[in-house]
Amino acid sequence: MAIPITASRLLTVLRNEGLTVVEVGNWRTHNRNHKGAWGQVNGVMVHHTVTSGAARTVRLCRDGYPGLPGPLCHGVITKDGRVHLVGHGRANHAGLGDSNVLRAVIAEKRPPPPSRHDTDGNARFYGFECENLGDGKDPWPEAQLDAIARASAAICRHHRWNEWSVIGHLQWTNQKIDPRGFTMDSMRERIRKRLS
Numbered sequence: 001m002a003i004p005i006t007a008s009r010l011l012t013v014l015r016n017e018g019l020t021v022v023e024v025g026n027w028r029t030h031n032r033n034h035k036g037a038w039g040q041v042n043g044v045m046v047h048h049t050v051t052s053g054a055a056r057t058v059r060l061c062r063d064g065y066p067g068l069p070g071p072l073c074h075g076v077i078t079k080d081g082r083v084h085l086v087g088h089g090r091a092n093h094a095g096l097g098d099s100n101v102l103r104a105v106i107a108e109k110r111p112p113p114p115s116r117h118d119t120d121g122n123a124r125f126y127g128f129e130c131e132n133l134g135d136g137k138d139p140w141p142e143a144q145l146d147a148i149a150r151a152s153a154a155i156c157r158h159h160r161w162n163e164w165s166v167i168g169h170l171q172w173t174n175q176k177i178d179p180r181g182f183t184m185d186s187m188r189e190r191i192r193k194r195l196s
Contacts, residue, residue: 001040001106002039002040002161003039004089005158007027010074010155011023011085013154013155013157013158014075014151017194018150019081019082019083019154020081021083021084021085022082022084022085023085024058024085024086025062025086027062027071027087027088029088030062030071030086030087030089031087031089031090031091032089032090032091032092032122033089033090037123038089038090038122039123041124041159042102042105042106042125043124043126043161043165044125044126044128044166044167045121045126045127045167045168045169045172046128046130046148046166046167046169046179046184046187047127047129047130047169047178047179048129048132048178048179048180049076049130049131049132049134050133050134051131051133052131052133052138053131054079054131057078057129057131058084061073061076061086062076062086062087064092070086070087070091072091072093072127072129073087073091073093073128074086074087074088074093074126074127075127075128075129075151076128076129076130076131077129077130077131077144077147078131079131079141079143079144080144081143081144081147082147083128083147083151090122091122091127092122093125093127093129093169094120094122094124094127094172095117095121095172096118096120096121096173097114097117097119097121097173098115098116098117098118098172098173099116099119100112100114101167101171102121104164105164105165105167108161108164108165110164111164111167111171114173117173121172125167125172128151130144130148130179131144132180132181134177134178134179134181135180136180136181138181139181140182146190149190150194152187153194156191157195162195163191163192163195164188166184166188166191167184168187170184171184
C-alpha cells in the first residue's frame, strides 16, 4: 500500500518515462474525493473507452456523463500515444471489484479470476482510460501500447511496484471486458521490460 502520488510528481514521473503529457484544465484538483477516500493506493488499472476521436474521448473522461460524473480516470491515453491528465484524486473508473484480486495486486502476483464485488476500486487504483472502441477490431497503434506501458511503469517505478501491480478492468470485475484487443499478460511483459 502506498500514499497517492502528488499531482506535480505524477507529471514529472510520466515525462521522465518519455511520455508526451497534456494537462487538461484544472486536472490537479478535479476529483471525486468528496465521495470517499483516495488511498492507500495499490495498483494501476487499464481500461478502454468505447469511443473514437481524441478530443471527444478526453472530454468524456474528464466530464463524465449523466449517472457517472467525471473524472472517469486520471489519464486518457489516446491513439497517438499522448497522455491527457484529466483528474487527480478519486476517480469514477474502477467501481466495485474482488478483494481477492486486490490481495494479489498487493502481493504483486497473478490475480485470480474475479467473482465478487466487495471492494471499492476507486479508492485503491490509478486509472488510465485508453481510446478504443473495445470491439476487438479497432486497432491499438504501437504508440498507444507503448504509452500504456510507459505510464504504468512510471507509477510502478515511483511506488517500487512490479508489473503485477497493473491489471485490466476485466481482472477486477467479471462484469467488464476491458481492455479488449491485447492481453494484460502482454502488457505486463512490456512493463516488466521497462522496469528492468
